[in-house]
Amino acid sequence: MTDSLPRIETPSSEQEVAQILKEANRAKTPVTVAGAKTGLTGACTADSGIILSTERFNQIGPVLWDDERNSGSVTVEPGVTLKALEAVLDMYGYFYPPDPGEKAASIGGTAATNASGPRSLAYGPTRAWIRRVKLLLADATPIEITRSKHFAQNGILSMKTTSVKPVSFPLPTYCQPKTKNAAGYFWAPQMDLIDLFIGSEGTLGVFTELELEIRRQPEAVISGMLFFKSETDCFDFSVAAKKTLQPRTLEFFDGNSLKILGDQPGAALLFEQETTKKTEAALAQQWLALARAHGAIVSEELISSEPEDHQAFQQYRYQLPVRVNKQAAENGFRKLGTDFAVPDESARAMFDFYRTELLASGIDYALWGHIGENHLHANLLPKNKEQFDQSTKLYATLAKKAVELGGTVSAEHGIGKLRIPYLEMMVGANGLKEMARIKKLVDPGGILNRGNIFPYELFLSAV
Ligand SMILES: Cc1cc2nc3c(=O)[nH]c(=O)nc-3n(C[C@H](O)[C@H](O)[C@H](O)COP(=O)(O)OP(=O)(O)OC[C@H]3O[C@@H](n4cnc5c(N)ncnc54)[C@H](O)[C@@H]3O)c2cc1C
Structure with missing residues (x-):
């Protein structure tokens, strides 16, 4: 196989996929599978072979x-x-x-x-x-x-x-x-x-x-945006809400995230809870009371059971990564976004570690995400090569801490090609070898998604 640009294939039936795989196996050509390519780990990138896109499998x-x-x-x-x-x-x-x-x-x-x-x-x-x-x-x-x-x-x-x-x-x-x-x-x-x-x-x-x-779909959902003066108040509120109410969503925004979204600094929390028409008003009062008890600056119109309001709150949340990505593009340097989660008992330690380390770095950042699952995304936004190198080191420091606290280096995005060293931090060199051995049994030719999750060299030496 000579190094050349990858060939893109867009099959639309199982038979066509089978044909591509059979030929690739015969010629030992690597095949990289691509869905919608929104992944954040470089998993669909390839410098040769075939890119097998599933875009026409849309029934x-x-x-x-x-x-x-x-x-x-x-x-x-x-x-x-x-x-x-x-x-x-x-x-x-x-x-x-x-x-x-x-x-x-x-x-x-x-x-x-x-x-x-x-x-x-x-x-x-x-x-x-x-x-x-x-x-x-x-x-x-x-x-x-x-x-x-x-x-x-x-x-x-x-x-x-x-x-x-x-x-x-x-x-x-x-x-x-x-x-x-x-x-x-x-x-x-x-x-x-x-x-x-x-x-x-x-x-x-x-x-x-x-x-x-x-x-x-549930009969009713209440959701709200709650604003706090401090990030720690917001964190403490999220812990209390998880214990006493039954949210389906708890999303955290740090002060920098709010600034990026054009709001006052402080911190905020987006919540959603499923309920019934009969109980929605009482439940909204419970959220209000708990929020006030934790120092939230609450405005009643930001708690609602109207679907249009849910969409507006969700849109506010979805705008954040979009704006951060835009800022990274303007900076001219790739952002580095963490995807670590830790167990409940380590949530506060990880939260404090994030804030201390990120602030001390002097690099622009925003910290947001799924606080109910102790899974925040720290996004580092370097502006020059020196800051990019510093961000890479900081990313590794944060990953090490998450692992020490019993957490994962990827809670939802996967490992792809970009996060292999952090997976090794979590499962050790032997863990990667064990994965390579499984791959060798299921895909002996090492055709599929070569170089993802663990290095191809490890696959080659697996027995
Ligand atoms: C703004 C933004 C927000 C995001 N928010 C979230 C979030 O909240 N939660 C989250 O989990 N992720 C999130 N992501 C990451 C991304 O959307 C997810 O990882 C998603 O699952 C990737 O789907 P995709 O179709 O784009 O897959 P791709 O990026 O195309 O591929 C991802 C992986 O799946 C493999 N793959 C794709 N199709 C197949 C198939 N048919 N068979 C076998 N393997 C296949 C690919 O080979 C690759 O390894 C976000 C990304 C962006 C850009």
Whole structure:
């Protein structure tokens, strides 16, 4: 294989994907799978081989509902975007709980990265909402995995479906943090085979169809924007709200985030809670009282049960990364955004560490995100080469702290090509080797998404 620009392929059927993979396997050509390319880890970049785009896999199957179980499902192709799915489900009064902030993301991409979003505080990440997948292994073998049918037994995970040659391996041993996590291959003692592929960032197979679980939209939702004089007041409020109320969303904005959004410095919290028409007014009063008790500067019109207001609050939240990305582009240097989460007992220590280290650095930054899951994004905005190098070091210092506190170096974005050293910090050199060994068994030619999650050299030396 000579080094040349990658060739882009846009298949629209499983047969076409199979054909591409078969040829790639024969010629040992690397294949990089691309969904909507909104990922933040460089996972879809390649300097040669084939880029297999799923953009033409955009069909949404019928929406099915089971009244007895009070849940339903929809089968989609992997290139369907969150936005397109949301629009269809909305027409029927249903919703798909995972809600990563970037609605242009594809379902295949969100499954491959086990993405999550503000609502995962109540609903968990993508993994919990995938009932069945169809995928093609690197050698084009089709497999279909339905949740709750294939489990690891006695420490061994096997793929023994009728259509695939048996693959069996001992479960790995690297630590899995007690937080939401999208760093490296998932494993658990009695794990479900489907969960190996979800979150494997396209390194083990290409999703061609996914059956997703959906829910009926709640009768009412109240949401609000609460402003605080200090970031620590806001943090303390978030802890109290998590304990005493049942929010589905708790999103934090530090003073710099508010300045970027054109507001007064201080801190703010966006919350959402599902409720009923009967209880929504009383619940709003509970939020108000708790917020006031924590020193919030509360204005009643910023707590609402009107869908238009929810959208306005969400829009305020979604504007933040957009504005930060714009600022980074103007600076002419890539921003560095963390994706660490820590367990509950370490949340305050990590919060204090972020603030101390970021302030001391003298580099422009903003700190925001999913505070209900102890998962904040610190975004460093270097303005010159010296600051960029300093930011890289600071990123590593923050990652080390998250790991020391029992957390993850990637809670929702994945590892891709940019975050491998931090994954090593978390699982050790041996953990990376264990992942490379799994990859060697499932994709012996090392065709799929080469150089993602762990270095290709590690794959080559894996036995
Ligand atoms: C402004 C902004 C906000 C964001 N907010 C969030 C957020 O709140 N939560 C969150 O989790 N992420 C967030 N992200 C990151 C990104 O949107 C997610 O990682 C998303 O899951 C990527 O989906 P995608 O379709 O763009 O995948 P891509 O970027 O195209 O690919 C991501 C990975 O998935 C693999 N992949 C894609 N399709 C398939 C397939 N069919 N089979 C196998 N592998 C496949 C790719 O090879 C790659 O490894 C945000 C990004 C931006 C730009």
